[in-house]
Amino acid sequence: MRVLGIETSCDETGIAVYDGEHGLLAHAVYSQIEIHAEYGGVVPELASRDHVRKTLPLIRQVLSEAGLSKSSIDGVAFTAGPGLIGALLVGAAIGRALAWALGVPAIAVHHMEGHLLAPMLEEPVPAFPFVALLVSGGHTQLVAVAGVGRYRLLGESLDDAAGEAFDKTAKILELPYPGGPALAQLAEQGDPTRYRFPRPMTDRPGLDFSFSGLKTFTLNTLNREMAQTGNPAQTRADIARAFEEAVVDTLVIKCRRALRQYASRRLVLAGGVGANRRLRARMEEMAAKEDGEVFYPRTELCTDNGAMIAFAGWQRLRAGQTDPLSFQPRARWRMEELTAI
Ligand code: KG4
Ligand code: ZN
Numbered sequence: 001m002r003v004l005g006i007e008t009s010c011d012e013t014g015i016a017v018y019d020g021e022h023g024l025l026a027h028a029v030y031s032q033i034e035i036h037a038e039y040g041g042v043v044p045e046l047a048s049r050d051h052v053r054k055t056l057p058l059i060r061q062v063l064s065e066a067g068l069s070k071s072s073i074d075g076v077a078f079t080a081g082p083g084l085i086g087a088l089l090v091g092a093a094i095g096r097a098l099a100w101a102l103g104v105p106a107i108a109v110h111h112m113e114g115h116l117l118a119p120m121l122e123e124p125v126p127a128f129p130f131v132a133l134l135v136s137g138g139h140t141q142l143v144a145v146a147g148v149g150r151y152r153l154l155g156e157s158l159d160d161a162a163g164e165a166f167d168k169t170a171k172i173l174e175l176p177y178p179g180g181p182a183l184a185q186l187a188e189q190g191d192p193t194r195y196r197f198p199r200p201m202t203d204r205p206g207l208d209f210s211f212s213g214l215k216t217f218t219l220n221t222l223n224r225e226m227a228q229t230g231n232p233a234q235t236r237a238d239i240a241r242a243f244e245e246a247v248v249d250t251l252v253i254k255c256r257r258a259l260r261q262y263a264s265r266r267l268v269l270a271g272g273v274g275a276n277r278r279l280r281a282r283m284e285e286m287a288a289k290e291d292g293e294v295f296y297p298r299t300e301l302c303t304d305n306g307a308m309i310a311f312a313g314w315q316r317l318r319a320g321q322t323d324p325l326s327f328q329p330r331a332r333w334r335m336e337e338l339t340a341i
Helices: 033-037 044-065 085-102 111-121 162-172 179-187 212-228 232-261 277-289 307-318
Strands: 002-007 012-019 023-031 075-081 106-110 130-135 140-147 150-156 266-270 293-295
Touching: 002 044, 002 085, 002 307, 012 044, 012 307, 023 044, 023 307, 033 044, 044 085, 075 085, 075 111, 075 307, 085 106, 106 111, 106 307, 111 130, 111 140, 111 266, 111 307, 130 232, 140 232, 150 232, 162 179, 162 212, 162 232, 179 232, 179 277, 212 232, 232 266, 232 277, 266 277, 277 293
Parallel strands: 002 075, 075 106, 130 266, 266 293
Antiparallel strands: 002 012, 012 023, 130 140, 140 150
């Protein structure tokens, strides 16, 4: 069974074909970075318009790279939420229309389920049950995963998502959009011993997060130091490093707590911030000490892509789940509402 995946929830157009027998046949991502860079963040209307321009040509490109014709597709999966509603509508309209024209089922995929299952595209495949840390631009969640669609939220951010905190802090440090990777790069040159930022909510029980205070801490540190220091470039790098250490450490502490609390040995790391090298390395160290294992996809499948949507759609289609024409994309959509398969 072969599923075409279409991802258009934010600022990346991602297309892929997943085949139940042969795995990922082809995938391509077109990033809108250049379009949004001059505004310092994603402009929803420009995102939607660009998805309109890019989705069909990218579908043609991916099918041609896989050596497939449209008629060899058994189902079309599209991201139906959560995300920017205009951007979602583009992928949903194209996906739905294509499925109808080809006479195959359409599957409305939850974007975060896509992220969550993406590590299963790699070897070794994490076996259920596991604990998942989802860290993207819009979400920071710890989830107990018993199977596809069997999700229990253990904790989440009460304010900014980890990726959002990276992006906002990057702006304070005057780094270009997209901020997360730029901040991580600057942090490489930073001295980890110069500043110590707080590890929010780690001194009390529970698995929730709060990252919004860290950007204020960054701003205050920057303002104080800029008034005094003779080396602003190094100060910015040191602050970036302290911020990254604080976020990474907080995520690691909460993941360790979740693994212990749920007696799990398997941790899945997914979502855009999962591309962060320090986060991966520190999670590996922690898991090794806990006698556990961490699973994460290759970097290009951590950030938004069509492969994770094709794969999640395939999982649901093979279980007999399809979605009716009346299905509406949703800007907000909780993962616990999904049906178990
Ligand atoms: O999953 P994703 O591509 O899109 C959403 O679903 O939100 O995640 C994007 C987020 C952005 O906030 C971006 O700054 C962050 O992931 N990100 C990173 C890195 N790469 C992407 N944050 C820290 N370090 C990175 N290397
Ligand atoms: Zn995402």
